[in-house]
Amino acid sequence: AHLVKGQRNVDEVLVSxxxxxxxLPGGPGVQELAELDDDAQSILIDKLSVLEGIAxxxxxxxxxxxxxxxxxxxxxxxxTILITTPEPTSIRDAYGVLKTLAINTxxxxxxxxxxxxxxxxxxxxxxxxxxxxAANQFLSLSVPYGGVVLLDESVGKAVRMRxxxxxxxxxxxxSKDIAEIAANLASIxxxxxxxxxxxxxxxxxxxxxxxxxxx
Numbered sequence: 482a483h484l485v486k487g488q489r490n491v492d493e494v495l496v497s498x499x500x501x502x503x504x505l506p507g508g509p510g511v512q513e514l515a516e517l518d519d520d521a522q523s524i525l526i527d528k529l530s531v532l533e534g535i536a537x538x539x540x541x542x543x544x545x546x547x548x549x550x551x552x553x554x555x556x557x558x559x560x561t562i563l564i565t566t567p568e569p570t571s572i573r574d575a576y577g578v579l580k581t582l583a584i585n586t587x588x589x590x591x592x593x594x595x596x597x598x599x600x601x602x603x604x605x606x607x608x609x610x611x612x613x614x615a616a617n618q619f620l621s622l623s624v625p626y627g628g629v630v631l632l633d634e635s636v637g638k639a640v641r642m643r644x645x646x647x648x649x650x651x652x653x654x655x656s657k658d659i660a661e662i663a664a665n666l667a668s669i670x671x672x673x674x675x676x677x678x679x680x681x682x683x684x685x686x687x688x689x690x691x692x693x694x695x696x
Contacts, residue, residue: 558591560592576615
């Protein structure tokens with residue numbers, strides 16, 4: 482919100498963690514973005530574009546559910562990572578997100594599916610196949626399977642310690658699964674020909690247009 486209001490620069494709000502990871506804390510800034518005039522929006526996008534020289538990869542956690550702002554990020558992103566669990570409501574929400582994204586992009590979207598908190602690898606694969614089959618049959622959308630993160634009590638312990646589980650217990654199963662998924666996604670990205678207009682600044686321009694802002 483401070484960044485959107487012009488009260489801070491990007492380097493003043495970034496929080497540095499271990500291993501070169503930095504966090505840009507969120508808030509109601511996306512909603513406030515719509516209230517900015519044209520010049521202010523352009524200035525903000527210029528500020529955010531400095532992330533291009535700071536980060537190799539920009540990950541945005543949009544949260545769960547089908548919301549306009551969440552979908553706008555999905556439409557604007559170079560790659561959308563859709564995370565679900567074996568719970569029926571989560572599977573239904575995941576398909577709902579895919580359906581809405583497909584409608585808004587004409588099925589031209591790069592989505593990778595990850596199953597979280599699965600009891601086994603076979604369960605994770607089964608959940609993914611159900612979603613993949615529905616997406617292919619009803620949306621004409623091919624959704625690659627990015628992997629599974631198995632249910633791991635180490636995650637809950639790390640949450641109670643207010644520490645990322647990957648740092649608290651890098652040898653736990655969930656950490657190993659995350660490392661494997663990250664390596665797979667990185668290899669996919671390296672092998673894919675960069676799309677036109679790729680980059681942080683281009684992303685934020687696409688996001689602004691998707692939100693109906695005047696840029």
